[in-house]
Amino acid sequence: MNAIIITNGNKPSVELARKLVSTADIVYCCDGAANWAKDIDIKIDVLLGDMDSIKEDTLNYYKGTPVKLIMLPREKDMTDTQFAGDLAAENGATQITFIGALGSRFDHTLANMHVLERLYKTGVSAKIVDDKNIIFVAGEGQNNIVGEKGQCVSILPVGNSVFIENTQGLYYPINNRALYIEEPLGVSNVFLDKQAFLNIKTGEAFIIISKD
Numbered sequence: 001m002n003a004i005i006i007t008n009g010n011k012p013s014v015e016l017a018r019k020l021v022s023t024a025d026i027v028y029c030c031d032g033a034a035n036w037a038k039d040i041d042i043k044i045d046v047l048l049g050d051m052d053s054i055k056e057d058t059l060n061y062y063k064g065t066p067v068k069l070i071m072l073p074r075e076k077d078m079t080d081t082q083f084a085g086d087l088a089a090e091n092g093a094t095q096i097t098f099i100g101a102l103g104s105r106f107d108h109t110l111a112n113m114h115v116l117e118r119l120y121k122t123g124v125s126a127k128i129v130d131d132k133n134i135i136f137v138a139g140e141g142q143n144n145i146v147g148e149k150g151q152c153v154s155i156l157p158v159g160n161s162v163f164i165e166n167t168q169g170l171y172y173p174i175n176n177r178a179l180y181i182e183e184p185l186g187v188s189n190v191f192l193d194k195q196a197f198l199n200i201k202t203g204e205a206f207i208i209i210s211k212d
Helices: 014-021 033-039 056-063 080-090 106-121
Strands: 002-006 026-030 046-049 068-071 095-099 125-129 133-138 141-146 152-157 161-168 177-180 195-202 205-210
Touching (some): 002 033, 002 080, 046 080, 080 106, 106 133, 141 205, 152 177
Parallel strands (some): 002 095, 046 068
Antiparallel strands (some): 125 133, 133 205, 141 195, 152 205, 161 177, 161 195
């Protein structure tokens, strides 16, 4: 099952948002992101959060629809985004795409990236998408990375290090070496074609496919 989770960071273009939502089996919306979803007429299925950033008229609007409302306490041990990711996984999502998950609050951006890791460890394929970036976690074994010829792709350790056996299809090959968190050697590699392969022996890496 394919789930979309809309969070309250910087939003993608309306065109991209509608394209992604059109592929979803279920759409979760976190708190104030519902203001935007309502404004651009995106259908959501679940609205959740502590409702500290949603407009009163938006909340009242959704109360009058079939949308499922989940009210969370303001003082809690997880972000709304983590709660939404966990809930989607528990409800059977095997693929989750987060939109609005990057933004000016870097702490939230970093936390959202680690939600990807959390979901990866449970077997869920999760990614963050906006008009400039696609971010996901790659783990041990062969990973197929899809992009465009000449596009930038960065490989950064999730933890202290990730050991790369080899890569194929990248301008700067990586063979039998560890990438360390304090040495961002994997930044700004380049696709030689529309896909590349990354073989990881141990550890996990954030894959960030970017457009300037």
